Amino acid sequence: MSSLDKAWPDELEADHNTTQTKSHCGPGSRSRSRPGSDMDTDSDSQSRARPQDTLLEVVDTPDRGMAVFARRKIKAGTTVMAEHPLILLHKDEETDPAAIEREFAGLSRSDQKSYLRLWDAQKSRMSRVVSIYYSNCHNCDAFIKPKSETTDAANHEPESEPELQPGTNPRADSDSKVKTKATHGDGGGGSAIGAFSSRFNHSCVPNVQFSYDETTNEMRFRAIRDIPRGKEVCTNYDKTVFEGAAKRRRKQQIYYGFVCACEACEPRTEFWARSDERRRGMYDAFRTVLGCEKRYTSTITITSTHQQHVRGVRTATETAMHGQHHSLPKKYEAKDKSNGQDFESESECFSIVDEAFAALAKLEALLLKEGLVGGPLANTYRSMAKWAERRGDMTQAARWKGKERDVCLVIFGESATSIRTKEIEEKLRKFDNTSDKGTMSRDSRVLTTLR
Numbered sequence: 045m046s047s048l049d050k051a052w053p054d055e056l057e058a059d060h061n062t063t064q065t066k067s068h069c070g071p072g073s074r075s076r077s078r079p080g081s082d083m084d085t086d087s088d089s090q091s092r093a094r095p096q097d098t099l100l101e102v103v104d105t106p107d108r109g110m111a112v113f114a115r116r117k118i119k120a121g122t123t124v125m126a127e128h129p130l131i132l133l134h135k136d137e138e139t140d141p142a143a144i145e146r147e148f149a150g151l152s153r154s155d156q157k158s159y160l161r162l163w164d165a166q167k168s169r170m171s172r173v174v175s176i177y178y179s180n181c182h183n184c185d186a187f188i189k190p191k192s193e194t195t196d197a198a199n200h201e202p203e204s205e206p207e208l209q210p211g212t213n214p215r216a217d218s219d220s221k222v223k224t225k226a227t228h229g230d231g232g233g234g235s236a237i238g239a240f241s242s243r244f245n246h247s248c249v250p251n252v253q254f255s256y257d258e259t260t261n262e263m264r265f266r267a268i269r270d271i272p273r274g275k276e277v278c279t280n281y282d283k284t285v286f287e288g289a290a291k292r293r294r295k296q297q298i299y300y301g302f303v304c305a306c307e308a309c310e311p312r313t314e315f316w317a318r319s320d321e322r323r324r325g326m327y328d329a330f331r332t333v334l335g336c337e338k339r340y341t342s343t344i345t346i347t348s349t350h351q352q353h354v355r356g357v358r359t360a361t362e363t364a365m366h367g368q369h370h371s372l373p374k375k376y377e378a379k380d381k382s383n384g385q386d387f388e389s390e391s392e393c394f395s396i397v398d399e400a401f402a403a404l405a406k407l408e409a410l411l412l413k414e415g416l417v418g419g420p421l422a423n424t425y426r427s428m429a430k431w432a433e434r435r436g437d438m439t440q441a442a443r444w445k446g447k448e449r450d451v452c453l454v455i456f457g458e459s460a461t462s463i464r465t466k467e468i469e470e471k472l473r474k475f476d477n478t479s480d481k482g483t484m485s486r487d488s489r490v491l492t493t494l495r
Contacts, residue, residue, distance in 0.1 A: 094125075094126060094127065095122070095123050095124055095125060095126060096124065096125040096126075096127075096240055098115065099114065099115055099116065099118055099122070099124050099125075100112050100113065100114065100115060100124060100125065100277060101113055101115050102240075102243050107305075108245055108302075109163065109245075110163075110243050111243070111245050111276055112243050112244050112245070112276065112277045112278075113274060113275065113276050113277065114271045114272065114273055114274060114275050114276075114277055115273065116273045117270065117271070117272055117273050118267045118270065118271040118277075119267065119270055120267050120268060120269045120270050120454055121266065121267065121453065121454040121457070122266065122267045123264055123265070123266050123457065124252055124265050124266065124267055124271075124277060125240055125241060125244075125252075125263075125264065125265040126262050126263070126264045126265075127238045127239065127240050127241060127262065127263055128238070128261055128262060128263070129236035129237060129238050129261070129263055130151060130155055130158065130159055130237050130238060130239055131144065131147040131148065131151075131159075131177065131181075131236065131237050132184070132234065132235075132236040132237075132261070133147065133234050133235055133236070134188070134233065134234040135185070135233035135234050137234075138181075138234055138235050141170065141171065141174045144173060144174050144177045145171065145173055145174065148173045148177075155239075158239040159173075159176065159237075159239070160172070160173075160176070162176050162179070162180050162237075162239070162242045163176070163179055163180060163242065164176045164179055165178075165179040165299070165300050165301045166301070167179065176237075177237055179300065180237050180242035181235040181236060181237045182235060182236055182237070182238070182241060182254055182256070182263060183235050184233070184234045184235055184236055184256040185233040185234065185235075187255060187256040187257070187258060188233055188234050188256065188258055236256060236263055238263045241254070241263050241265065244265065244277060244278060244279045245276065245278050245279075246278060246279065246280060246281040246282075246296065246300070246302075246304060246306075247276075247278035247279070247280065247304070247306040247308075248280065248282070248285075248289070248292060248304060248306050248308040248309055248319075249306055249307060249308050249414065249415045249416065250268070250278050250279050250280040250418070251267060251268060251269055251271050251275070251277060251278060252265040252266060252267055252268060252271075252277055252278070252279050253265065253266060253268050253279065253280075253418040253419060253455050254279055255455065255456055265277075265279065266454065266455055266456070266457065267454075268417050268418040268454055268455060269415070269417055278306070281296070281300065282295070282296075285323065285326065285411075285414075285416050285420050286323050286324075286326050286327035286330070287323065288320040288323060288324070289304075289308060289309045289319065289320055292304065292309065293309055307319075308414075319414065322410045322413060322414050323410075323414070325406065325410050326407055326410045326411065326414075329403040329404070329406045329407040329410070330403075330407065332399065332400070332403035333400050333403045333404060333407075333427065336396050336397075336399050336400035336403070337400070339392075339396050340393065340396045340397070340400070340434070343389060343392050343393050343396065344393065394435070397431055397434055397435045400431050401428065401431050401432070401435075404424060404427055404428045404431065405428075407424050408421070408424050408425070408428070411424060417451070417454075418451070418454075418455055419455065421451050422448050422451040422452050422455065423448075425444050425445070425447040425448035425451065426444075426445075426448045428444040428447075429441045429442075429444035429445040429448060429471070432444055433475075438475045438478045441475050442472055442475040442476070445468055445471050445472055445475065446472065448468055449465065449468045449469070449472070452464055452465055452468065453465070
């Protein structure tokens with residue numbers, strides 16, 4: 045898979061757990077008993093019923109190889125699969141074929157057999173073990189953070205628009221792994237391969253979404269919409285939801301050795317024949333919001349600098365009036381003409397906010413129509429909440445944050461360890477307090493001082 049627009053992170057932001065980052069893999073991990081392996085002595089773990097045992101079945105199909113189907117109707121928000129990975133590698137190891145070979149050698153004999161039965165896209169210049177890993181591993185970058193990193197999502201203000209990233213890219217890109225420089229020792233990011241999770245086929249309109257829970261060392265898939273009995277259960281291997289069918293299928297052929305035949309790629313109805321049109325509209329909306337972000341940041345920066353200058357003029361004037369200076373410093377000799385510029389800047393900021401919000405509303409509508417109701421939709425709501433806060437409308441900010449929470453509950457569940465969920469709840473409390481006290485966000489205060 046090629047590296048796409050650098051402004052778009054490829055993971056859902058950010059359901060991180062920050063504890064025990066290095067406990068599941070690394071040079072010493074082979075000496076640990078692996079959950080799910082023959083070495084595992086935890087009887088509770090072995091006897092615990094797995095959701096896939098009752099909800100899913102793996103079928104050998106004539107055209108798609110092994111595929112996963114729903115045994116019965118599955119409601120959105122249901123965990124359909126949970127398993128411990130056969131191998132989990134952190135960012136500083138996953139580009140190293142020797143690390144993959146080493147971890148494979150540490151598996152039990154039965155796990156090695158399960159591993160070798162997985163799909164092999166026959167990556168060139170790689171051993172079979174390494175090729176299978178890169179053909180099936182899932183990207184965990186959004187779920188494993190560096191141990192040394194203090195995560196405070198509520199106070200994190202990104203430079204561009206990561207809220208709009210297209211969602212979790214479950215499959216790791218082998219080419220990008222080879223090219224990516226590892227940050228040795230940071231313990232963050234990584235990828236994992238599982239015996240059952242590798243059986244999910246791809247769809248450009250997926251009905252399940254991947255996540256990794258670091259505290260339990262579990263790869264999980266949850267239904268992001270209702271799945272009828274007998275329907276194939278599919279995830280999304282790709283990094284972006286915006287590309288047209290032709291480009292998506294070319295990449296899939298190159299990197300995975302298949303050509304997607306989902307409803308968005310081989311439309312059988314007039315509705316799906318317009319899928320590419322909808323995705324082009326999504327991308328146009330995203331580019332508009334990204335442009336608004338740059339203009340807004342620039343305007344706020346200029347306004348803040350101007351305000352500092354104006355305060356300097358007024359302070360110098362007041363000092364002179366009290367007889368402490370016989371004349372103003374030369375840099376303050378110009379007349380204070382701030383009012384006109386202030387109202388100009390205020391008008392520009394609100395115009396940018398309105399433009400961004402209109403583009404986000406269009407993006408939301410297109411995502412819903414296309415059925416992309418997982419990570420991309422959650423991240424769109426996150427961005428809508430941010431722009432509403434910038435406008436000083438805490439009621440609307442809380443509304444969109446609540447919608448983000450609803451989608452995240454479907455994706456992640458009500459896990460108390462979800463930092464994404466904690467960040468949302470903290471923001472909602474902040475909005476409530478802001479409404480009660482009549483206070484405003486930082487950016488809104490900047491705009492208010494312009495009036």
